[in-house]
Amino acid sequence: MAVKTVIEAIREGMDEEMARDESVFVIGEDVGNRGGVFLATDGLYKKYGELRVIDSPLAESCIIGVAIGAAVNGMKPIAEIQFADFIAPAMNQIIEEAARFCYRTAGDFNLPMVIRAPWGGGVHGALYHSQSIEATFGHIPGLKVVAPGTPADAKGLLKAAVRDPDPVLYLEHKRTYRLVKGDVPAGDHVVPIGKADIKREGKDLSLIAYGLMLTYCLEAAEKLAAEGVSAEVLDLRTIKPIDQSAIVATARKTGKVLVVHEDNRFAGIAAEVMAIIMENAFDALDAPVMRLTGPDVPAMPFNQVLEDAFMPSVDKIVAKAKELAAY
Amino acid sequence: MALKAAQIEAKGGPSRHQSLGLSDEQALKMYEVMRLARAVDERMWLINRQGRAPFVISCQGQEGAQVGTAAALRPGYDWVAPYYRDAGVVLWFGMTARDQMLSFFARREDPNSGGRQMPGHFGSRRLHIVTGGSPVATQLLHAAGVALASKQRKEDAVTNVYFGEGSASQGDTHEAMNFAGVHKLAVVFICENNGYAISVPQSRQMAIANLADRAAGYGFPGVVVDGNDVLACYEVARQAVERARRGEGPTLIEVKTYRFTAHSSDDDDKRYRKAEEVAIWRQKDPIHRYAGYLRDAGTLTDQREDEITDRVTVQVDDATEYAEQAPDPTPDDLTTFVYKQEIPG
């Protein structure tokens, strides 16, 4: 076991997969010489050379389209989109092409590719360096979407994503890169896609979260414990395929659930979690399922006051959880 | 370094195909595949007009460009990324009349998609035909990716990617040519310029007369060729393929051709073009022209022509009957293969 940050865990994950399998390569803007604008690929260019760490032109559709073609011809691309906010030009290639290759050929083709994208706010990134995209892509059948919140999960899920025969959107919360540190198991540590994780056991209510909000929920749980409220924290880790049984289990256990995400409220992932609970655990509910989310405004602004107003925080989570506990 | 577009003049005279390195057998095979593509297509229109299948999208008129350029590749080793009109390409690369008809009737056994996609959405991993969807021009980036992988693995496979002149307006076309040019990839970009993107004529699609002129902007050669002269297409394609195999990078080939039918069975081309124009191009039918040349060269005799006609007819009739009787997918088939590896919830 060693303590690492999220960014170190991601870099190690990529390095180990590239060493293990020659068909794995990285393509994206500034990933080569520069080592990535967040240094996620630092050192890989020197180690693996220009055929396996490729500085692409400034063209997102190109990055994804080329990755698709390479995956068709036996490679396992890790395509980096510099910020999740810039993924829109590649929508056509992701949604109409990557997500449909397997289905539209009745299984003849499959694309073992990973699309990595830094997401989320709290970094003074303003409207175009802070967005959440998990609901948009989680909605598309044919894609898998993961959003780790800890270094161990980041490394383990990256390995799983690379080895998965389907296209995986790997979302790394940029605020967690250096903020979140944790133990990472030695050796070939793989975390299965589709399995949520109880990060803290509790009995009075359940907090369901992912990404940066996982860390905030764990802090909130500490504060709640001091006030006599025992909060269980479920880390989704995978958005799609979502771990339905874990969600239902925690809902049944406590009867009170609060789902937390930064993303806009309308049709965000909380809506899906709430629907799952309604369908499968209605009889065990002691209160309506609640959610704490970003507001329905286009994105979080640059000014600190506005950014703070947008983002859920530990205090906001504690307050909402206490409301739920008191219902 | 500025590279100029070139134009190939049709050369006449016997043994032209031999001087291009084609045996009589190969030359006749190309002719037969063109005939087969045409015959399958004509049968599909008939069945559609009887109301028995909902959709046809044709290759008629463009068989010469398709077979000519595809014949420069090694099926099974090289790759093709066709667009929806490329029946000639996929038949050359190993698809059969039955495959075409199974796709036309959307049967469960359809090798392209199990009946999930409309006709013309070709795809076969085994045959190295990249699967295509309906959004146009996405395949150019895929072809660049296939070629990138060949380069990464130090293989000399070449990828032909096909598209209409309308698709050339999409951003993906620019991005793909740019990327392929930067990395000197073994891609041959083949634009089948038939003058219309459904009803929009070339003059509304681009400000230039020859799409091939754009190649210079990406750092590789562009060539214009008579798309209805199958041997001219073969010659140009072969040069481009050899260039690519030597690691010298892409070529943009613009074949000037024409589509005899409307865009699809849902289109009425009388609304945007005159019958006279179609008639003029029909006189340049690539199949008739090639037949004329082969006869002059003594390679195509009456007997051989009859044999080819018989083989084609038998294949089309067999394919029609087989596909008509073949079972449809069942409702249970709807939810399979969303993923290669399902993860139970």
Add this chain to the structure above:
Amino acid sequence: MASVKMPQLGESITEGTISKWLKQPGDQVKKYEGLVEVITDKVNAEVPAPLAGILKEIKVKEGTTVTVGTEIAVIEESVTATTAATKQSPTPPAPAGAVTQDSPSPTLGEGRGGGSDTRTRLSPAVRALIEEHRISDAELSRIEGSGIGGRISKKDVEDFVAKRVQSATANGGQRQASALPAAPPGPTPETTIPLTPMRRAIASNMTKSKQTIPHAWTVAEVDMTNVVRMRQKAKDSFKLQEGIDLTFVPIIVKAVVEGLKAVPVLNASWSEQGVVLHKDINIGVAVSVDDGLIVPVVHQADRMSISGLAKAIDDLAKRARAGKLGIPDVQGGTFTVNNPGTFGTILSYSIIAPPQAGILAMDAIVKRAIVVEGDAIAVRSMMNLCLSFDHRVLDGVSAARFLQGVRRWLEGFSEQVPLY
């Protein structure tokens, strides 16, 4: 005679106008030869003939607009026509498993919510606890609600139950047994009906069947109008000649026999060594008796005519009701037909009698308004045939094919079908 219909010439086309007939009645027509010119708002087209023959009749004049699917001409097929006929679109089989993703039906709790008193608004979790611990209304009124507006929360009930257990042990078991986690609650029965041997036998067989056989179920809707008509015509003379009623049962059993001949996997049994296809077709016909159900068997039903079946079934039913069936009468069945429809039910899920692979329930014949050829509405006598089948032995496709065969035989019923 082959019918030529107005084709659908484009995706969103719903009608077409006949522009010009290229052939006239009496003309020879080759397959794929141009037959007629049609105008629609997307496409103008020449429609080729679907088969070779002689154009017998033109049904729609030039200049007339008709909807897609309307008959526009009739061609008399020539004997030399070789290629396959136009493929009929088969009636889609009733899917054995629905494809659309439905949410599972939510459990319904007793609705005691509503009103301004938040205390009485009990959450599903609370209601579940009340039921589990058999908390009476009196006890409930004594529970302190710590939630918003005095709401009783799950925690409140759990705390209450914990205290109740403590005081029970403290008071040396003075309290009722209901203080302890109870057995699943149920109403105290007021009368107990003792089990007859028949009831025991049915219980044992039904349990065994449901535990060992994976049941699947599918339904076909049958237009019985022709059968109803023919039976109406024939029943009086039949009664006169044979001395017994001509009910629907023997007619349906006959249809079932034909269906089993065509799809023999339904006349079979599961075994670990393989699916055993039975040579004989022995149809069990369920008969309702005083305290239950008995299923006497018509052996070698495939060798009988409708009247033969009618006599055999009548005889077995009479003896069953009189309690005079012998062992061979109830053994050897390979398939069972059940007739719950006499009591008016329209859909029934029968349980398979092991070691058979299927059981068919014929439900009530009900007059309904049905859409028929040419999109007209007619009143027809409709009956549901409900097939339960052993999914180890066969799949939905065979089940559907069998039902299709039975249905087609019944729908095609006419005077030509011999009763004897």
